[in-house]
Amino acid sequence: MAANRRRRFGNVRKLPSARWQARYLGPDGVMRTAPQTFATERQAEKWLTVIESEILRGEWVPPEAGEILLSDYGDRWIRERRLAPRTRQLYEYLFALHIGPHLGHLALAAIKPATIRTWRGKLLNGGTPEPQAVKAYCLLRAILNTAVREDEILRQNPCRIKGYDRYHTPERPTATIAQVYGLADAMPARFAALIIVAALSGLRWGELAALRRCDVDLDAATVRVPRKLAALKDRLEFGPPKSAAGVRVVALPAAAVEALHEHLADYVEDGPEALIFTGAKGAPLRSGNFGRAVKWTKTVASVGLAGFHFHDLRHTGNTLAAASGASTRELMHRMGHGTMRAALIYQHATSERDREIARAMDRRITGEGRRRP
DNA sequence: TAGAAAGGAATCGCAGATCA
DNA sequence: TGATCTGCGATTCCTTTCTA
Numbered sequence: 001m002a003a004n005r006r007r008r009f010g011n012v013r014k015l016p017s018a019r020w021q022a023r024y025l026g027p028d029g030v031m032r033t034a035p036q037t038f039a040t041e042r043q044a045e046k047w048l049t050v051i052e053s054e055i056l057r058g059e060w061v062p063p064e065a066g067e068i069l070l071s072d073y074g075d076r077w078i079r080e081r082r083l084a085p086r087t088r089q090l091y092e093y094l095f096a097l098h099i100g101p102h103l104g105h106l107a108l109a110a111i112k113p114a115t116i117r118t119w120r121g122k123l124l125n126g127g128t129p130e131p132q133a134v135k136a137y138c139l140l141r142a143i144l145n146t147a148v149r150e151d152e153i154l155r156q157n158p159c160r161i162k163g164y165d166r167y168h169t170p171e172r173p174t175a176t177i178a179q180v181y182g183l184a185d186a187m188p189a190r191f192a193a194l195i196i197v198a199a200l201s202g203l204r205w206g207e208l209a210a211l212r213r214c215d216v217d218l219d220a221a222t223v224r225v226p227r228k229l230a231a232l233k234d235r236l237e238f239g240p241p242k243s244a245a246g247v248r249v250v251a252l253p254a255a256a257v258e259a260l261h262e263h264l265a266d267y268v269e270d271g272p273e274a275l276i277f278t279g280a281k282g283a284p285l286r287s288g289n290f291g292r293a294v295k296w297t298k299t300v301a302s303v304g305l306a307g308f309h310f311h312d313l314r315h316t317g318n319t320l321a322a323a324s325g326a327s328t329r330e331l332m333h334r335m336g337h338g339t340m341r342a343a344l345i346y347q348h349a350t351s352e353r354d355r356e357i358a359r360a361m362d363r364r365i366t367g368e369g370r371r372r373p
Numbered sequence: 374t375a376g377a378a379a380g381g382a383a384t385c386g387c388a389g390a391t392c393a
Numbered sequence: 394t395g396a397t398c399t400g401c402g403a404t405t406c407c408t409t410t411c412t413a
Contacts, residue, residue: 093405142376205381283400291383311381380409391398
């Protein structure tokens with residue numbers, strides 16, 4: 001029995017201690033020694049066979065790669081990824097609060113599915129809301145996916161636990177017509193029309209804040225949505241809606257036209273470019289200022305809508321349109337959802353049908369005992 | 374469907390304007 | 394002159410939407 005034998009892959013040799021050592025040349029050209037010695041030659045050869053099979057299957061990773069700490073890798077991942085500032089901000093927050101403190105000290109290779117299960121349990125038991133825990137899990141999975149698929153320093157992603165990436169989102173409330181008008185009445189007068197138009201058009205906050213005189217056609221009872229107003233970190237910016245489908249013309253029920261008519265006369269400056277909805281001093285609306293100006297939390301509670309969000313007015317409009325007979329496709333048009341290519345092709349037909357929906361909404365509004373000053 | 378990105382809610386602090 | 398209001402920026406947290 002030779003103390004140093006040549007093999008097809010790697011080699012084994014007997015050490016002076018009488019134990020056996022295995023070595024092999026990796027696909028990266030680096031000669032590596034097994035992390036442990038073996039009692040018998042057979043055991044050393046078996047170990048080499050396993051390594052060879054990993055290389056042949058394309059599953060081999062440099063053993064030192066998995067020693068990178070998650071804190072370092074995650075930090076670099078967030079820094080080097082092409083992310084929008086807002087998303088980067090979100091990921092940094094999630095990593096710093098939920099991932100780093102619990103798993104940051106671990107080497108990538110040391111993170112196993114069991115580690116993930118324990119970590120999630122700790123988060124939830126520590127009072128982390130489930131949606132937060134899910135977000136943190138999804139971020140960690142994305143980071144480790146890069147380690148597996150792009151950097152090839154991990155063989156498998158330990159974040160592969162069924163159900164950990166989902167959580168139940170409670171359905172948002174909708175208001176009745178009477179509640180919408182009650183809310184409008186409870187608002188400072190200059191914001192009453194905003195509430196009614198928001199509820200009856202289904203427009204997003206940013207779309208409403210960006211509306212100009214030239215976008216509203218009271219005779220045709222339509223409102224055009226060509227842009228949105230986005231509150232960025234350092235400025236307000238007018239831009240196109242979130243997607244091409246967001247650019248649309250929405251038919252308004254007569255109740256919304258009536259509210260807009262009064263609002264335009266009382267609160268909107270002359271000129272086609274004048275913003276429809278502004279603050280008391282004419283500045284563009286910002287959600288923060290609006291909430292404070294109208295004491296939103298208290299006001300919605302006073303009309304029996306505690307916990308109601310401004311965005312829920314959009315859901316209210318959607319629900320009302322649905323109850324008025326709008327199909328899913330028609331609803332998507334009103335809401336400005338993105339996957340409605342066919343609807344855009346048949347834009348004329350959709351516009352006509354949209355007008356019908358607005359009329360049906362009117363009938364429903366009248367039927368529900370509308371009260372308006 | 375996963376991953377990514379953006380929108381929105383809520384809140385706080387600061388500074389300037391307004392008013393009694 | 395001090396109190397209050399308002400606009401604005403920043404931050405954290407959560408939800409929705411888009412794209413590959």
